[in-house]
Amino acid sequence: MRKHFLILILALIVANTVQSQTRGTKIGYIDMEYILQNVPNYTEASVQLEQKAQKWKQEIESKKIEIDKIKEALKAEKALLTKGLIEEREMEIKFLENEMLDFQQKRFGANGDLMIQKSLLVKPIQDQVFTAVQDIAEAKKYDFIFDKSSDLTMLFSAKRFDISDQVLRVLNRAEKREQLTKKQLEAEEAKESKEDALDENPAMAERQKALDDKKIARDQIIADRKLAQEAKKKEFEERRQKIIADREAKKNGTISASTKTEDKKENITDGKDTAKSAVEEAKQNQIDARTKILEDRKKVIEDRRKAVDERRLRTLEVRDSIKKSREEQIKLKQ
Template sequence: MKKNILSVVLLLLVATSFAQKNQRIAYIDMEYILQNIPEYIEAQNSLNAKVDKWKKKLDKEARNIEVLKTDLVNEKAILTKDLIEEREEDIKIKQESLRRLESLYFGPNGDMYNFRKQLIKPVQDQVYNSVQTIASRKKYDFVFDKSSDLVMLYSNKKHDISNLVVKMINIDQKKQAKKDKIAAKKELLKNGDLSEKQQQIAAKKAALKQKKLSEREERIKKIEEKRKARLKARAEKRKLLKEKRDALKKAQEEKKKQQEENK
């Protein structure tokens, strides 16, 4: 109760601060985002399957211990003191073993914690990175998590960027999947592990690429030949014009010389 009251007070103080400083805010619904990421659902289902398996094993061991206890109570009257103590010790050992196994599965650093970290943390990191990117691009001062302990008394849907986060993660995952696919194909080509059909497709792509390259080189060659032809024609035209000017000038000089001689 005290925790909720403190959260409400904190939210009111933050809201007042936003109103005074005119800061940009947004919020996300982490639960909604994670439920719309297929990788997270797959990881969660895998984790749940592991947890169910561990619980069944623990329940089986616990039932076995209860059977031993019941048998001891029913047979205590006909057992010697040494046998009773021996069975009690056996039950005690099995109980301690069960507690250790439970701690191994569900303890602070147990298998469940490590498995969850291994499967789910990468997805949560993706969400965090996407939120950071969106906040930086749109210049948000604060981004809250609606599903966290901070109680939101009211939230305007226009400030919800959850769908934007999901969209960005999906785009990033598609890009990564495309990169992985290309890398896998390159690796197969490198190792020569392609099937006959894949080799045919790869050969066709290589031939098409080479054809396009040859056509491009041919186009460049023709363009260069045309350029050289234009330059040659221009040079010949300039040469012809020069010869004409020189001939005209010579004719004028001879005419002038003849006129002077006639005087």
């Protein structure tokens, strides 16, 4: 009976191990510096704090210049002063130097005004980030989430594990929702659902990126065509205005017919060259856009192939672990 009980416990342990290996450990990381740089309130407050710091540096520099002037004056007049006056001046210089050092420590020391104000500025945003990270971890079943900008050494970090943009979206959603109407709120929620789905499925995200790139390339081609058409219209209008002006001048007898003919030919030639260059530029933009689309497709295919290889390796590892656990069970039964 005791032997059967031990076998049952071992079987449960093996089953739990296989299940955890099958699911895998889900790890993500954030870049706190990147998040802070993309929070508008923090950026504005940082600029104001930097302006204060520059002002404090200027005050310290002014004090230093004043002390240097007193030192130079003492050096120049030292031969004419008594010992008592020299000592008095030196004590004054020492007092001013200590005063400058105290001011510098007060503003830029480890517990100075700059560090205190930076902490007060960062803490509310850090609290929001920690809350957003906890919500994302619970919703998407993360086992570990690290901070890339902390003291933790990360020798390598794949971009697909970076959830900084997800955290930024969570921070921005709360602020946006307060300013939206009901209809706009529904549209925003639909957009958020789509973004979350893309975060969960890297392959879908790559496909969406490829579609967005195609759309951008198509819009660029359309814009180039419009520019070429506008250039042609502009050249045609300029030629038309030139012909009208030449006719008026001919009527008034201020220009010869031969001059008019030569100018017309030059305008037509210049217009053709400009239109031709615009068309060639549009064609080149089309070729560049197609080349970029092909490169993106190639990258998506390579990423899919890598994902398939990774899944195959994980499947083989799971099979090996199951096989080993079965062999161990057989040995225990024997």
